[in-house]
Amino acid sequence: MIELRRISKTFHKHDERVDAVRDINLTIAQKEIIAVIGPSGCGKSTLLNMIAGLYMPTKGAVVYKGKHVTDVNTDVGYMTQKDNLLPWRTVQDNIAFPLELAGVSRSERIERAAEAIKHVGLDGFERRYPHELSGGMRKRACLARMLLYGAETALLDEPFAALDAQLKLAMHDLLLRLAAEAGQTVMLVTHDLMEAVTLADRVFVCTRRPATIAFEQRIGLARPRDVLNVRFTNEFKHLYDALWERLRLEYQEDRV
Amino acid sequence: MTAPEARTVPAEAASDAPAAAPARREYGGFMLACQVVLGVIILLLWQGASGRLIDDFFISNPVDVAERLYQWIADGSLFLHIWATVYETLMGFIVGAVGGVILGIWLGVSPFTNRLLNPYLNALNALPKVALAPLFVLWFGLGIASKIALAAVLVLFLVFLNTYAGVREVDQDLIDSARLMRATRAQLVAKVIIPSAMSWVFAGLKISVPYALIGAVLGEMIAANRGLGYLVQFSGSQFDSAGVFAVLMVIALLSVVLNFLVELVQHRMQLWRIVGR
Numbered sequence: 444m445i446e447l448r449r450i451s452k453t454f455h456k457h458d459e460r461v462d463a464v465r466d467i468n469l470t471i472a473q474k475e476i477i478a479v480i481g482p483s484g485c486g487k488s489t490l491l492n493m494i495a496g497l498y499m500p501t502k503g504a505v506v507y508k509g510k511h512v513t514d515v516n517t518d519v520g521y522m523t524q525k526d527n528l529l530p531w532r533t534v535q536d537n538i539a540f541p542l543e544l545a546g547v548s549r550s551e552r553i554e555r556a557a558e559a560i561k562h563v564g565l566d567g568f569e570r571r572y573p574h575e576l577s578g579g580m581r582k583r584a585c586l587a588r589m590l591l592y593g594a595e596t597a598l599l600d601e602p603f604a605a606l607d608a609q610l611k612l613a614m615h616d617l618l619l620r621l622a623a624e625a626g627q628t629v630m631l632v633t634h635d636l637m638e639a640v641t642l643a644d645r646v647f648v649c650t651r652r653p654a655t656i657a658f659e660q661r662i663g664l665a666r667p668r669d670v671l672n673v674r675f676t677n678e679f680k681h682l683y684d685a686l687w688e689r690l691r692l693e694y695q696e697d698r699v
Numbered sequence: 700m701t702a703p704e705a706r707t708v709p710a711e712a713a714s715d716a717p718a719a720a721p722a723r724r725e726y727g728g729f730m731l732a733c734q735v736v737l738g739v740i741i742l743l744l745w746q747g748a749s750g751r752l753i754d755d756f757f758i759s760n761p762v763d764v765a766e767r768l769y770q771w772i773a774d775g776s777l778f779l780h781i782w783a784t785v786y787e788t789l790m791g792f793i794v795g796a797v798g799g800v801i802l803g804i805w806l807g808v809s810p811f812t813n814r815l816l817n818p819y820l821n822a823l824n825a826l827p828k829v830a831l832a833p834l835f836v837l838w839f840g841l842g843i844a845s846k847i848a849l850a851a852v853l854v855l856f857l858v859f860l861n862t863y864a865g866v867r868e869v870d871q872d873l874i875d876s877a878r879l880m881r882a883t884r885a886q887l888v889a890k891v892i893i894p895s896a897m898s899w900v901f902a903g904l905k906i907s908v909p910y911a912l913i914g915a916v917l918g919e920m921i922a923a924n925r926g927l928g929y930l931v932q933f934s935g936s937q938f939d940s941a942g943v944f945a946v947l948m949v950i951a952l953l954s955v956v957l958n959f960l961v962e963l964v965q966h967r968m969q970l971w972r973i974v975g976r
Contacts, residue, residue, distance in 0.1 A: 497875050515875070521876070523872065525872060527870070527875075529891065529894070531894050531897070544882050545881065
C-alpha cells in the first residue's frame with residue numbers, strides 16, 4: 444500500500460549538505476501498524492513528511508496505492524511532532540476543522556467533535572484555546588482531529604511522548620481500537636521501545652543520520668491486544684529483550 | 700482593594716495595554732492631582748511670560764486662546780471645522796484600510812503578482828505621500844474628496860505593509876496541515892491565512908489612525924475652506940497666534956480622543972488578544 448523505493452533526502456542549508464535519509468526501501472501493507480524507532484534527529488520525521496507529500500525525496504520515489512506521491516497526500520492523516528492547532532480556534536473548532544473544510548453542517552460537526560473529544564478525554568475543555576492547554580492535552584486534541592479526518596492511513600510523529608503513563612496506555616488502547624475498527628494503516632515514529640512493541644506489527648530500527656533501516660523486527664503478538672497486560676507476557680518480554688539487545692549493538696557500532 | 704488590582708496588572712501588561720496605565724494605577728488619584736497641578740503651573744508660567752519675557756505676538760497667552768476658543772464655540776464655526784476634519788479622517792481611514800488589507804492579502808498569496816508589482820510598490824512607498832497632495836487637488840478638487848484621498852493613501856501603505864508581512868509570516872506548518880486535510884485554496888486563505896495575519900492587520904490599523912488625521916489636516920492646510928488644518932493655516936496667515944494655539948489644542952484633543960477610541964476597540968477585540976500572543 445505504501446512503498447518507499449530507495450528514497451534518499453538531502454537538505455542544503457547554506458553551503459552545508461545534510462543527508463537526512465539514505466536509501467530506504469520498504470513496503471507497508473494495508474492495515475499494518477508500523478513503528479519506526481531510532482535516535483532523535485535521525486530523519487524519522489523526514490520520512491513521514493515524504494509519505495505525506497510535504498517533502499519530495501531527492502532520489503527514489505514514494506508510491507502510495509500504486510500512485511507516485513508528487514503533491515500533498517490527502518489520503519493520510521498526519522499528526523506532527525509539533526502540535527499545529529490553529530491558535531485562534533477553540534479545542535472544539537480545531538478538532539472539527541477537517542469536517543468544516545469538508546462542508547459538514549455545524550450541528551453535525553459539533554456532535555461528531557464531541558464524540559472525538561470524549562475519546563481522547565478532553566471533555567470539559569471544548570471551549571478552551573490551545574494556549575490554555577498543557578502540551579499533552581494539545582497532543583490529544585491533534586489526535587482527535589486526526590481521528591475525525593478519518594484518513595485511511597495515519598502518520599504519527601511521537602504522538603504520545605508528552606503524556607503520563609496512564610494516559611499513554613489509554614491512548615494506545617484507543618489507537619489500536621479505532622485503527623482496527625476503521626481498518627487503518629498506521630505508521631508511528633517513537634522513542635519508546637515499549638510503545639513500539641505494544642502497538643506494532645513490525646518495528647523498524649533506524650541508524651543515526653543519514654537514516655537507513657538497520658533492521659526490522661516482526662512483532663507476532665496476537666490481536667486484539669490488551670495494551671496493559673500484553674507487556675507481562677513472555678512473548679512480549681522475548682521480543683522486547685531481543686530488540687533491546689540489537690539496539691544496544693547498533694549503538695555500540697555508532698560509538699566506534 | 701489593592702489585591703485584585705495587583706493581579707490584573709501583569710495580565711494587562713502582557714497584552715497591549717497603554718504604557719501609562721500601570722503608572723496611573725500605581726499612584727492612583729494622587730498622580731492625577733499632580734498632573735492637573737502641573738498643567739495649571741504651565742498655564743500660569745505661559746500667562747506670566749507672555750508680554751513680559753517673550754512678545755505676546757509669538758506665543759499669545761492662555762486667556763486670549765481661551766477667548767478665541769469660546770468665540771469659535773459660541774458662533775458654532777469650530778464644530779463645523781472639527782466635523783470636516785473628523786469626517787475626512789474617518790473616511791480616509793476606512794478607504795485606506797480596506798484597500799490596504801485587500802492589497803496585502805492579494806499580494807501575500809500570489810507570488811507572481813507580488814514579484815511583478817514589487818519595484819513599483821517600493822517606489823510608491825518610498826515617495827513621501829504628502830507630495831501627492833497637489834495631484835489629489837487636481838483630481839478631486841478643493842472639497843473633502845482630495846483630503847480623504849491623502850489620508851487614505853497614507854493609511855493604505857501602512858496597512859498594506861503590515862497585512863502583507865502578516866500573510867508572509869503565516870506558519871507554514873499550519874498551512875501544510877490544512878492542505879493535508881483537503882483545504883482548497885480559498886479555504887486556506889479564509890480559514891488559515893487571514894485569521895493568522897489578523898494581529899498584524901490590527902497592528903497596522905492601530906498605527907495608521909494618527910496618519911489618517913495627519914493626512915486630513917495636511918490636505919486642509921494646502922487647499923481648503925474648512926477643517927482644522929484650514930483654520931490653523933488661516934489663523935497663521937492672519938498673524939493670529941491665539942487662533943493658531945487654539946486650533947493646535949483642538950487637534951491635540953482630537954488625536955487623544957481618536958487614540959482612546961482605538962484602545963477601546965482593541966480591548967473589545969478578544970480575537971486580537973488570542974492571536975496576538
